[in-house]
Amino acid sequence: MMKKIVLYFSALLLSLPLAAREARVAGPDGRLVVTVSDEGGKPAYSVTYDGVTFLEPSPLGLKADIGDFTEGLLLSGFTQNAVADDYSVPTIKFSTVHYRANRGVFRFVKAGGGTEEKVVLELEVQVSANDIAFRYKVPAPDGWTKVCRVLEEATGYVFPEGTTSFLCPQMPPMAGFARTTPSYETAYTADDSLGRNGDGYGYVFPGLFRRGDKGWILLSETGVHGNYCGGRLIGLADGSYRLGFPMEEEFNGNGTVTAGIPVPGYTPWRTITVGTDLKPIAETTVAWDVVEPQYAPSKAYSGSKGSWSWIIKMDDSINFDTQKEYVDFSAAMGWQTVLVDNWWDTRIGREKIEELAAYARTQGVQLCLWYNSNGYWNDAPQGPRDIMDRSITRRREMQWMQSIGIRGVKVDFFGSDKQQTMQLYEDILADANDFGLVVVFHGCTLPRGWERMYPNFASAEAVLASENLHFSQERDDTEAFHACLHPFIRNTVASMDFGGSTLNKVYNATNDPALPGTVRRTSDVFALATAVLFQSPVQHFAMAPNNLTDAPQWAVDFMKDVPTQWDEIRFIDGYPGRYVVLARRSGDKWYTLGINASAETRTVTLDLPAGDYTLYSDMPLSGDKAQRRSRPAFQTGPDSTVASFPSHQESRTHPGGTLTVQMPCNGGFVIVQ
Numbered sequence: 001m002m003k004k005i006v007l008y009f010s011a012l013l014l015s016l017p018l019a020a021r022e023a024r025v026a027g028p029d030g031r032l033v034v035t036v037s038d039e040g041g042k043p044a045y046s047v048t049y050d051g052v053t054f055l056e057p058s059p060l061g062l063k064a065d066i067g068d069f070t071e072g073l074l075l076s077g078f079t080q081n082a083v084a085d086d087y088s089v090p091t092i093k094f095s096t097v098h099y100r101a102n103r104g105v106f107r108f109v110k111a112g113g114g115t116e117e118k119v120v121l122e123l124e125v126q127v128s129a130n131d132i133a134f135r136y137k138v139p140a141p142d143g144w145t146k147v148c149r150v151l152e153e154a155t156g157y158v159f160p161e162g163t164t165s166f167l168c169p170q171m172p173p174m175a176g177f178a179r180t181t182p183s184y185e186t187a188y189t190a191d192d193s194l195g196r197n198g199d200g201y202g203y204v205f206p207g208l209f210r211r212g213d214k215g216w217i218l219l220s221e222t223g224v225h226g227n228y229c230g231g232r233l234i235g236l237a238d239g240s241y242r243l244g245f246p247m248e249e250e251f252n253g254n255g256t257v258t259a260g261i262p263v264p265g266y267t268p269w270r271t272i273t274v275g276t277d278l279k280p281i282a283e284t285t286v287a288w289d290v291v292e293p294q295y296a297p298s299k300a301y302s303g304s305k306g307s308w309s310w311i312i313k314m315d316d317s318i319n320f321d322t323q324k325e326y327v328d329f330s331a332a333m334g335w336q337t338v339l340v341d342n343w344w345d346t347r348i349g350r351e352k353i354e355e356l357a358a359y360a361r362t363q364g365v366q367l368c369l370w371y372n373s374n375g376y377w378n379d380a381p382q383g384p385r386d387i388m389d390r391s392i393t394r395r396r397e398m399q400w401m402q403s404i405g406i407r408g409v410k411v412d413f414f415g416s417d418k419q420q421t422m423q424l425y426e427d428i429l430a431d432a433n434d435f436g437l438v439v440v441f442h443g444c445t446l447p448r449g450w451e452r453m454y455p456n457f458a459s460a461e462a463v464l465a466s467e468n469l470h471f472s473q474e475r476d477d478t479e480a481f482h483a484c485l486h487p488f489i490r491n492t493v494a495s496m497d498f499g500g501s502t503l504n505k506v507y508n509a510t511n512d513p514a515l516p517g518t519v520r521r522t523s524d525v526f527a528l529a530t531a532v533l534f535q536s537p538v539q540h541f542a543m544a545p546n547n548l549t550d551a552p553q554w555a556v557d558f559m560k561d562v563p564t565q566w567d568e569i570r571f572i573d574g575y576p577g578r579y580v581v582l583a584r585r586s587g588d589k590w591y592t593l594g595i596n597a598s599a600e601t602r603t604v605t606l607d608l609p610a611g612d613y614t615l616y617s618d619m620p621l622s623g624d625k626a627q628r629r630s631r632p633a634f635q636t637g638p639d640s641t642v643a644s645f646p647s648h649q650e651s652r653t654h655p656g657g658t659l660t661v662q663m664p665c666n667g668g669f670v671i672v673q
């Protein structure tokens, strides 16, 4: 049957050699449509939703050592079938996903061949209600070739006039702290015009685009492991974007900037999420819809909450006594872990770590241990080093960890998207699974579908995370702005280990505004809201033991109870970089939250079921006029001034229907019902 279709198209092409062919595949409801064509011999695709163009004809194809498959191609065949997949991944935004899509396979032959031409490139496109995933299949060119080197891709994105961007610039290679970049730790630009290229190195995935008042487009990629390199977006002067490969200098120049695959073989999936509003963007599951588990879990992994001293007290806190204090703190919070950060190998030592792990066990707490990924790719001096880079040393270490009851590892300082680095991530995950260890990556790439591919993968940094709130007052001043971007960009495609929810007013060991330290601009309710907003099944919050006595009791109690794994997400309202309102469900409990980065206080109207609920608010208590007069809802002053909010908790009963809440700048609300 398939052969007949190919022959039919071939015959047609011979009779009409100059006419471009096109074929299309639509989602199950017919609204999202991908059209593939071969105009001028160049494969291209365009995207419409309800007839509105979201991507103009955009280039496809790749150049490989076995041939140039970017031009001189003819679309010779097309087949289509329906795809259905019901799956469960406990660590993503929905515990159960019902994926329904149509899959189109577009086959290209070289122009000018005879009737016997061979398919030289296939394009697979899966279209669901609001998501597109596509990848190339490179067939074997002959009877003996088994491998191919992909030199570059033509894959591009051409946006309609008037589109604006929300992007995170790629970092220069081998720069920053100890030459550890790129590590996806750059400030975003929001509502920016097209035609730029970041700081000259393009942009990291994912990228969000606003198609005027018609809707939104999110670009990302998934299913990348040791089979390919990670991609980035190269911004061109004409306003379009092209998929770029890693930079030569990354990984200290080691490894390739090309991708090696077997033939027949596949590239990773590139994903496009389209919405007339932001709901499909915030709720997308496409990063997991099209990937497969790479191995079975060696045990039942579960999410966890924990503390880590380093975020507030830095390297000086990596000593036995402080870590023991944090074990007691986690125990007091009912949390499962303490993350012992860098330098523990020399500042505490292995024997004392064993003693600490044994003490923690008596308190119902487990340790997670930090490791340097190096290796030979950057100068990060922190120990332990030279363990995680090779299977022999890594497995020996993991066996030791398993023997003393370590829960997981945080591996840091990768700084490359090359195929060799992608293989390293996968190898660390696979080895850790053999020893029942959960894995968190820092100083790393964007996880691309890894929650489903690797059951012990918990989370990754790949964001300008909480450490920057400690390092830079500017980051505190723009904390809310960035927090209002992540649910639509970075955190919607992968778990994000932000390491936040601090209740300290100041980033110093004593939480003393009179001593040096960056000052938090956001409210306590904002801190609670981000514990729900920032999705990560493993959380190490930035709270400190002093918060047991200097933070509001209701805030401490909230942090004891807040789940880290969720069954459902519901986007309610928002605008990237300005404000966000959404709800997450855990069991039969709904956490509805909002945070606000815009200057004015924002009123939010919610439609909630009748019943009792708990409100965490930064506004004056209802009816408390005296308080409203005496305590402004938000105040910010010179750098030494700590923001003041009338934050509180109240229990209420909702009669049903709409409910109005307000959130000040740098504040928010949470409703638990």
Ligand code: CA
Pocket: 185, 442, 443, 461, 465, 467
């Ligand atoms: Ca970092």
